[in-house]
Amino acid sequence: MTHMSVSLPAVGRSLKGWLVRHRFALALSQRRALLVAGDLLVINLSVLVSSYLWAWRGEIPFDRAFLGTQLQWFAGLSLLWLVMAWAGDLYVAAVSSRRSETARRLGGIGAGQAALYLVAFFLAPREALPRLFFLYHLLISIPAILLWRWGYVTLITRSVFRQRLVIVGAGWAGRTIADALQRYASRDYHLVGFVDDDPGKAHDNGCPVPVVGTSACLQELVRRRQIDSVVVAIRGTMRADLFQRLLDCQAAGVPVIRMTALYEAITGRVPVQHVRDDWMLPADIEGGQQGWVYRLFSLVVDWVFGLGCLSLTAVLWPFIILAIQLDSPGPVLYKQTRSGLGGRIFWVYKFRSMAASAEEDGVARWAAANDRRVTRVGRFLRCTHLDELPQVLNVLRGDMRLIGPRPERPEFMETLQQQIPFYRARLAVKPGLTGWAQVRFGYGNTVEDTLIKLQYDLYYIRHRSIALDLLILLKTVGVVLTFRGM
Numbered sequence: 270m271t272h273m274s275v276s277l278p279a280v281g282r283s284l285k286g287w288l289v290r291h292r293f294a295l296a297l298s299q300r301r302a303l304l305v306a307g308d309l310l311v312i313n314l315s316v317l318v319s320s321y322l323w324a325w326r327g328e329i330p331f332d333r334a335f336l337g338t339q340l341q342w343f344a345g346l347s348l349l350w351l352v353m354a355w356a357g358d359l360y361v362a363a364v365s366s367r368r369s370e371t372a373r374r375l376g377g378i379g380a381g382q383a384a385l386y387l388v389a390f391f392l393a394p395r396e397a398l399p400r401l402f403f404l405y406h407l408l409i410s411i412p413a414i415l416l417w418r419w420g421y422v423t424l425i426t427r428s429v430f431r432q433r434l435v436i437v438g439a440g441w442a443g444r445t446i447a448d449a450l451q452r453y454a455s456r457d458y459h460l461v462g463f464v465d466d467d468p469g470k471a472h473d474n475g476c477p478v479p480v481v482g483t484s485a486c487l488q489e490l491v492r493r494r495q496i497d498s499v500v501v502a503i504r505g506t507m508r509a510d511l512f513q514r515l516l517d518c519q520a521a522g523v524p525v526i527r528m529t530a531l532y533e534a535i536t537g538r539v540p541v542q543h544v545r546d547d548w549m550l551p552a553d554i555e556g557g558q559q560g561w562v563y564r565l566f567s568l569v570v571d572w573v574f575g576l577g578c579l580s581l582t583a584v585l586w587p588f589i590i591l592a593i594q595l596d597s598p599g600p601v602l603y604k605q606t607r608s609g610l611g612g613r614i615f616w617v618y619k620f621r622s623m624a625a626s627a628e629e630d631g632v633a634r635w636a637a638a639n640d641r642r643v644t645r646v647g648r649f650l651r652c653t654h655l656d657e658l659p660q661v662l663n664v665l666r667g668d669m670r671l672i673g674p675r676p677e678r679p680e681f682m683e684t685l686q687q688q689i690p691f692y693r694a695r696l697a698v699k700p701g702l703t704g705w706a707q708v709r710f711g712y713g714n715t716v717e718d719t720l721i722k723l724q725y726d727l728y729y730i731r732h733r734s735i736a737l738d739l740l741i742l743l744k745t746v747g748v749v750l751t752f753r754g755m
Contacts, residue, residue, distance in 0.1 A: 538724035599625025622647025673701025
């Protein structure tokens with residue numbers, strides 16, 4: 270016993286030293302895969318335990334034959350979890366690596382599952398669904414997922430699992446990605462420092478991250494500091510010797526990542542101030558056209574949504590019209606010119622939510638968060654997004670899509686494209702009723718807010734797909750149900 274008690278600390282030190290020498294740095298995709306695998310394991314174990322409790326209460330033998338009749342719940346509840354977790358950003362680094370944010374999102378998912386449970390309880394026939402089973406699953410799965418996720422955060426934020434990075438270039442682009450790493454992914458990445466040949470930046474680069482060396486010692490630095498990835502944050506032409514050293518790092522098995530690519534991965538935005546002038550041009554020989562499957566999907570979704578929305582909300586229109594007329598004098602519908610695909614001007618229609626004299630001088634003004642021009646009924650319409658119902662007609666006419674960047678007023682377009690680089694790039698796709706910027710950032714009424722929303726819009730334009738559109742639709746439902754403005 271004495272021998273073991275003496276040797277345990279030594280074993281612990283040896284194990285710690287071995288972990289330091291043999292690191293298990295995980296990339297974002299690997300972390301996401303680990304989270305998905307862990308979540309599915311916990312969900313299926315919760316289904317198993319819930320099935321056992323349900324069988325025990327009903328005095329049903331819990332055997333292989335019984336489990337064979339419950340297989341649909343293993344698949345169905347796993348799929349339901351993935352959809353809700355995906356929509357709730359539980360696989361986003363800024364959420365998954367923080368306990369408080371994880372708990373908050375899990376609370377929302379639990380509330381959503383409880384709402385689905387109540388709907389099933391009251392609407393489904395008594396014999397159709399195992400109601401107690403769903404209750405057991407809800408009470409078991411959410412706490413179990415919370416415990417697993419907290420354990421994940423405790424483990425994965427240790428230095429042995431964090432990716433160690435150096436940034437080549439301590440200028441404006443380097444500081445931008447360093448700030449993004451510290452703000453959104455500090456528990457996933459360990460930023461060792463900058464590599465830069467400018468002696469002045471070694472002492473004062475306007476950033477708390479130090480300059481740890483020059484490009485001449487890049488390979489030695491990567492080896493000595495156990496660097497997992499090299500981030501290139503250089504604007505303009507790169508010197509031939511530096512380019513060769515980066516190639517040497519890549520040949521040695523150390524990935525070399527563009528600053529813009531990493532920024533997109535951790536923020537879901539495009540850093541428009543730091544991309545090249547030709548970044549919007551397609552890189553493939555097909556010219557960057559979306560596939561016919563995606564185009565057909567978009568067309569079907571637009572028409573199904575448009576016709577379905579008109580049918581389901583037709584009963585509300587008379588009440589909305591009456592409320593607007595009783596609340597303030599003026600027309601019921603309000604129309605504005607907007608810039609569409611390629612800059613084509615079209616009229617967009619809304620239920621009027623402001624006083625009729627809001628812009629009687631003809632000068633276009635930003636709408637503020639607590640705009641005094643908004644009427645009482647208009648405030649409710651904006652909160653519930655009912656003021657945008659007439660825009661369904663724009664979707665059916667083809668002026669807009671269900672999903673895309675919000676259409677901007679031409680008066681603002683002229684000013685914004687002079688102040689913000691690539692602002693006109695939003696016109697590369699049709700505008701939409703909802704979009705990536707609306708569900709990720711929400712309301713904005715300043716040039717700074719517009720820049721952030723543009724970064725989200727350009728990310729959508731570069732990465733639009735059926736999966737991303739479905740994610741936006743799920744998030745939009747959550748925004749509408751919680752009465753959050755977009």
